[in-house]
Amino acid sequence: MDDLTPAAPSASADEKQTGFVVDLPAFNGPLDLLLSLIRDEKVDIYDIPVARICEQFTVRMRMLALDDAADYLEMAARLLRIKAQMLLPRPEGLDQWEDPRAELVRRLLEYQQMREVVDVLERLGEDRRNRFARSWRQPGAPVPPPPLALSLGEMLAAVDRVLRQAREPQLHDVVPRSLDVDGAMVTIRAVLALRATARFRDILRDGAEPWEILSGLLALLELARRNELRLAQLKPFASVEISRELAGEAA
Amino acid sequence: MNSLAKLLEAALFASPRPIPTEELAALDADASPAAVQAALDELREHYDVDGHGVELADVGGGWQILTRAEYTEAIERAQMAVRPQRLSAAALETLAIIAYRQPIGRAEIEEIRGVNVGSILKTLLERGLIEVTGRAEGLGRPLLYGTTSGFLEQFALRHLEELPRGDELAVALRPQVVAT
Numbered sequence: 348m349d350d351l352t353p354a355a356p357s358a359s360a361d362e363k364q365t366g367f368v369v370d371l372p373a374f375n376g377p378l379d380l381l382l383s384l385i386r387d388e389k390v391d392i393y394d395i396p397v398a399r400i401c402e403q404f405t406v407r408m409r410m411l412a413l414d415d416a417a418d419y420l421e422m423a424a425r426l427l428r429i430k431a432q433m434l435l436p437r438p439e440g441l442d443q444w445e446d447p448r449a450e451l452v453r454r455l456l457e458y459q460q461m462r463e464v465v466d467v468l469e470r471l472g473e474d475r476r477n478r479f480a481r482s483w484r485q486p487g488a489p490v491p492p493p494p495l496a497l498s499l500g501e502m503l504a505a506v507d508r509v510l511r512q513a514r515e516p517q518l519h520d521v522v523p524r525s526l527d528v529d530g531a532m533v534t535i536r537a538v539l540a541l542r543a544t545a546r547f548r549d550i551l552r553d554g555a556e557p558w559e560i561l562s563g564l565l566a567l568l569e570l571a572r573r574n575e576l577r578l579a580q581l582k583p584f585a586s587v588e589i590s591r592e593l594a595g596e597a598a
Numbered sequence: 599m600n601s602l603a604k605l606l607e608a609a610l611f612a613s614p615r616p617i618p619t620e621e622l623a624a625l626d627a628d629a630s631p632a633a634v635q636a637a638l639d640e641l642r643e644h645y646d647v648d649g650h651g652v653e654l655a656d657v658g659g660g661w662q663i664l665t666r667a668e669y670t671e672a673i674e675r676a677q678m679a680v681r682p683q684r685l686s687a688a689a690l691e692t693l694a695i696i697a698y699r700q701p702i703g704r705a706e707i708e709e710i711r712g713v714n715v716g717s718i719l720k721t722l723l724e725r726g727l728i729e730v731t732g733r734a735e736g737l738g739r740p741l742l743y744g745t746t747s748g749f750l751e752q753f754a755l756r757h758l759e760e761l762p763r764g765d766e767l768a769v770a771l772r773p774q775v776v777a778t
Binding site: 375376377378379418422454457458461462463464465467468469471472473474475476477478479480481 | 614655663670687688695712713753
């Protein structure tokens with residue numbers, strides 16, 4: 348592989364590169380690399396010598412330590428495929444033979460066209476960047492709200508209104524009722540041990556309190572997540588079918 | 599300068615963003631569109647002919663008073679204003695594709711660029727250069743992106759049509775490409 352070492356190595360190739368190179372100063376992706384190859388090799392874009400370009404492409408990939416970059420690998424694979432297709436004999440008498448390179452040429456031209464637009468944008472952007480507007484601000488930054496025009500009297504009146512509304516605070520006693528998800532899970536397992544399917548209401552006792560219903564629901568979801576049971580609702584608002592998950596039992 | 603030109607100058611000076619001609623016209627109910635245009639021309643000429651450090655520019659769908667480029671470095675050296683960061687080449691490529699093909703989904707952009715553009719789209723969204731304009735009809739209803747008025751502003755474009763048309767580019771997609 349010694350003959351693949353570049354004659355004029357770039358600074359980055361000098362050092363031993365390992366792993367994936369994120370910052371590629373020279374190339375913006377495989378199409379960019381391919382285009383520059385086509386320029387360097389001075390070949391006609393409408394009649395690309397695929398074998399030669401494909402070889403050069405893989406050589407450059409190695410030079411630039413791009414072997415790990417998926418986008419480049421994909422392009423290399425694509426080139427190899429085109430090369431293989433070119434080698435296949437063309438069906439005799441079929442006028443409709445489509446050049447396997449056509450798709451690649453279309454993409455390359457499209458990319459090239461886009462690069463020209465980039466040049467235009469770069470020039471325009473630089474032009475604008477070099478001129479300041481009166482109050483330059485970070486693009487996209489929100490405009491600060493204008494200061495409030497408010498007299499002291501108006502503000503005090505507003506405070507008074509708020510205080511009058513909130514004069515009588517209403518106090519509630521909040522009694523913490525912790526959920527018992529583990530207990531509900533035990534219940535559900537017991538129900539499902541007796542029967543293959545059940546309804547949501549089967550796993551709750553009559554007159555269950557909200558915390559019990561909530562615990563039951565959370566337990567159901569948890570067991571479903573652990574693949575111990577399967578939940579199904581045949582139509583909207585129908586009662587939920589709970590059934591044993593056979594796969595879960597095997598696991 | 600006539601009084602309308604002075605009024606426009608004051609408004610342009612006060613505004614942090616470009617003001618479209620119609621909004622400028624609203625400053626004076628008696629002024630005809632032609633009078634507003636004439637006043638803008640007068641103001642621009644005033645800056646250009648008399649020699650000012652600022653100029654009147656038609657940017658991003660509106661008018662704006664901008665400093666002249668030759669003073670940028672001095673202003674920046676004195677840290678009185680900072681130029682916005684340059685966009686990376688990758689970001690510009692993505693932006694160019696969106697500008698021409700909008701509304702366009704992420705997959706199509708990646709098809710043209712040949713690389714992943716997820717993080718670049720995020721950056722462009724954050725910088726207010728592109729926005730989500732809707733969803734495509736196809737599988738997964740992917741998000742579609744388009745450029746914003748901030749994009750026009752940052753590239754001093756009046757409208758998208760100011761960008762070169764496809765057939766004006768040196769490498770146009772010619773029909774003979776398809777069949778060889």
